[in-house]
Amino acid sequence: MRHVILGTAGHIDHGKTALIKALTQIDCDSHKEEKERGITINLGFAHMNLPSGESVGIVDVPGHKDFIKTMVAGAFGIDIVLLVVAGDSGIMPQTREHFRILELLGVTTGIIVITKKDLVDEEMLELVELEIEELIDGSPFESAPVIKVSSITGEGLDELVKVISETVFQIKDKSSRDIFRMYIDRVFNVKGIGYVVTGSILGGHLETGANLYLLPGKGKQLKVRAMERHGLAVDRVESGDRAALNLSGFKMEDYQRGMVLTDRILEETSMIDATFRLFAEEQLGVWSKVIFYSGTFESAAKMHVLNKDGLQKGESVIVQIHLEKPVVLLNKDKFILRNSSNDLTLGGGVIMDIKPLHHRRRTPKLIQALTDLAEATLNSDQQFKIIKIELNKEKRPVFADELAESLKLQPSELLYECTENNDGTVIIRNISGKDILISRDVQHEYETTIASLLKHHHEAHFLIDEGLDANELTGKLGLKEIESAKIYLPDLLESMEKKGVVRKVRNTWSLRDHQVMIDKKTQQQINWLENTLLNYNKQTPLNKEIEAGAYQQKISREHLKLLLKYMVHDGKICTSEGEYIHANIVEEVKKKLMLVLAEKERGINEKEFRLLFDSTKSFVKTMIRMLADEGLITKSEFYIHITEKGKNYLDK
Numbered sequence: 088m089r090h091v092i093l094g095t096a097g098h099i100d101h102g103k104t105a106l107i108k109a110l111t112q113i114d115c116d117s118h119k120e121e122k123e124r125g126i127t128i129n130l131g132f133a134h135m136n137l138p139s140g141e142s143v144g145i146v147d148v149p150g151h152k153d154f155i156k157t158m159v160a161g162a163f164g165i166d167i168v169l170l171v172v173a174g175d176s177g178i179m180p181q182t183r184e185h186f187r188i189l190e191l192l193g194v195t196t197g198i199i200v201i202t203k204k205d206l207v208d209e210e211m212l213e214l215v216e217l218e219i220e221e222l223i224d225g226s227p228f229e230s231a232p233v234i235k236v237s238s239i240t241g242e243g244l245d246e247l248v249k250v251i252s253e254t255v256f257q258i259k260d261k262s263s264r265d266i267f268r269m270y271i272d273r274v275f276n277v278k279g280i281g282y283v284v285t286g287s288i289l290g291g292h293l294e295t296g297a298n299l300y301l302l303p304g305k306g307k308q309l310k311v312r313a314m315e316r317h318g319l320a321v322d323r324v325e326s327g328d329r330a331a332l333n334l335s336g337f338k339m340e341d342y343q344r345g346m347v348l349t350d351r352i353l354e355e356t357s358m359i360d361a362t363f364r365l366f367a368e369e370q371l372g373v374w375s376k377v378i379f380y381s382g383t384f385e386s387a388a389k390m391h392v393l394n395k396d397g398l399q400k401g402e403s404v405i406v407q408i409h410l411e412k413p414v415v416l417l418n419k420d421k422f423i424l425r426n427s428s429n430d431l432t433l434g435g436g437v438i439m440d441i442k443p444l445h446h447r448r449r450t451p452k453l454i455q456a457l458t459d460l461a462e463a464t465l466n467s468d469q470q471f472k473i474i475k476i477e478l479n480k481e482k483r484p485v486f487a488d489e490l491a492e493s494l495k496l497q498p499s500e501l502l503y504e505c506t507e508n509n510d511g512t513v514i515i516r517n518i519s520g521k522d523i524l525i526s527r528d529v530q531h532e533y534e535t536t537i538a539s540l541l542k543h544h545h546e547a548h549f550l551i552d553e554g555l556d557a558n559e560l561t562g563k564l565g566l567k568e569i570e571s572a573k574i575y576l577p578d579l580l581e582s583m584e585k586k587g588v589v590r591k592v593r594n595t596w597s598l599r600d601h602q603v604m605i606d607k608k609t610q611q612q613i614n615w616l617e618n619t620l621l622n623y624n625k626q627t628p629l630n631k632e633i634e635a636g637a638y639q640q641k642i643s644r645e646h647l648k649l650l651l652k653y654m655v656h657d658g659k660i661c662t663s664e665g666e667y668i669h670a671n672i673v674e675e676v677k678k679k680l681m682l683v684l685a686e687k688e689r690g691i692n693e694k695e696f697r698l699l700f701d702s703t704k705s706f707v708k709t710m711i712r713m714l715a716d717e718g719l720i721t722k723s724e725f726y727i728h729i730t731e732k733g734k735n736y737l738d739k
């Protein structure tokens with residue numbers, strides 16, 4: 088089954104609605120005011136059953152110049168246009184305006200229909216044909232068929248139906264895997280059934296019973312109770328169908344024109360980067376006030392031209408658009424801009440970034456990046472380039488799922504693109520089952536920064552073989568809050584180890600070539616410190632006293648800390664809560680105490696401990712902490728006891 092929507096376009100009174108009626112027997116001008124004025128005001132909807140059995144949806148748009156926004160909403164999502172030109176008047180202003188809008192909306196398949204054949208002679212028809220040729224020359228419609236009909240006599244209609252049937256089969260199948268999206272173009276309440284909304288499905292598919300969201304908004308869940316496609320009840324609709332959905336949960340107070348129904352919650356935006364082509368006879372400066380249209384959405388906006396100082400008719404530029412109202416859009420969506428007084432269609436373009444940074448300054452680097460993105464956006468086979476640009480924007484490791492979500496791609500599609508079309512600039516790492524992407528340049532920067540961080544660390548701690556642990560490095564790289572970095576960085580460090588840049592020292596990472604170097608002067612300082620601590624014997628020296636001694640030795644406080652740390656690492660001294668005792672003394676006390684404790688069933692208290700060694704209270708407290716940490720003793724409220732581990736120690 089084909090899923091194709093046909094739309095009309097053309098100047099007022101040229102016979103669009105009459106043509107649809109002649110083809111389908113459906114009168115799209117159903118409103119009272121339309122009947123009275125004899126013009127189309129609202130979008131009209133119909134469907135047509137082709138001889139092949141296919142059914143195509145039809146959207147009939149108004150031609151009046153005041154209803155361009157309605158025309159844009161109707162033309163959004165159509166696949167084939169019937170560009171109607173009346174034989175008795177030829178190309179008129181809205182013929183041209185609609186024609187350009189269609190081109191900008193990416194509608195590239197069409198049939199030109201010359202109507203009112205019954206009112207004109209051959210000569211006049213030839214003239215109109217010449218005008219049409221001129222209009223379509225060099226456009227995507229250059230080779231579109233031109234059919235002459237009369238909706239009154241029916242002449243030419245059979246041929247038109249034949250051409251429509253052929254054209255329907257030229258439309259490429261759309262992907263029904265995409266996100267389901269449908270701008271609502273009509274809402275009505277059917278007694279006993281509830282609210283029904285209609286629209287052209289822009290992507291994805293939908294089954295009865297599915298959940299939908301009305302966006303932008305509170306994200307309230309709606310349920311599809313029943314559906315119709317082209318007037319018939321169905322259980323499934325998809326991209327390229329006109330559909331009527333009966334929704335449970337839908338409330339008029341939640342709805343505003345311009346909202347879209349989706350099958351998942353999509354982020355709203357009010358700032359976009361886009362390409363823009365000006366087709367109106369106008370000159371625009373760097374900043375312009377405009378009205379933005381995409382689908383049924385409309386908002387006042389400001390347009391900032393980024394890569395030029397202004398633009399003339401026919402020029403294409405890169406712009407940032409600031410919308411007054413939030414909207415849900417997807418990259419590659421098309422849009423139309425009108426001037427702020429809404430009497431002139433300026434042009435339109437393609438959205439390339441729905442969540443850009445705010446570009447305050449137009450730097451050459453920014454312009455280059457945006458130019459690349461524009462090229463990738465306009466070129467559908469450049470998906471990988473878009474992925475790369477989005478990744479470069481992040482400047483950090485990103486989960487594949489996360490990136491796919493922001494690009495509105497399936498994770499599998501993203502990974503496929505990154506493996507099939509990768510030019511080596513994007514690195515994919517699979518770490519504990521998670522795919523993480525990072526740009527090669529960013530990874531290279533990390534490697535350089537890590538090496539330099541470690542170098543500085545080693546310089547400042549030259550007596551210590553340890554470097555920094557993965558956690559400290561994550562923090563120093565500014566990645567602390569980044570979930571993906573927590574698994575990415577340890578993996579990166581391991582790969583740097585394989586490359587011979589770093590090595591593991593206990594739980595830290597050091598530069599592979601880092602070695603502890605002790606010069607003569609440092610050795611003297613170490614000896615002095617060691618003697619000092621030995622001389623204190625079983626009295627823990629207060630830090631203040633060590634510092635005072637060091638000061639006399641011309642050792643700075645920082646350097647003293649480093650010496651102490653080195654000696655702890657080296658096993659010469661022991662430390663607990665900032666107190667230091669020489670390792671030999673710890674060993675001596677340990678042995679004797681264990682022997683005593685092994686004999687004393689009830690254990691000993693702190694005072695007895697102190698008397699045993701003729702030491703100070705603070706020495707005893709520090710020793711108890713050290714031995715308890717080692718697991719050799721336990722301490723109840725008053726007494727110290729030997730543990731099993733302590734007994735084993737004695738046996739050794």
Ligand SMILES: Nc1nc2c(ncn2[C@@H]2O[C@H](COP(=O)(O)OP(=O)(O)OP(=O)(O)O)[C@@H](O)[C@H]2O)c(=O)[nH]1
Pocket residue numbers: 097098099100101102103104105106125126127128148149150151202203204205206236237238239240
């Ligand atoms: N004689 C003749 N009259 C036609 C033909 N097609 C349309 N008309 C008449 O032209 C007038 C305008 O036709 P519509 O179909 O309403 O024109 P439209 O393009 O839909 O106009 P808008 O929707 O307002 O832009 C009506 O009075 C039609 O009856 C035709 O092929 N022959």
Ligand SMILES: [Mg+2]
Pocket residue numbers: 103104105116126127147148149150
């Ligand atoms: Mg009409």
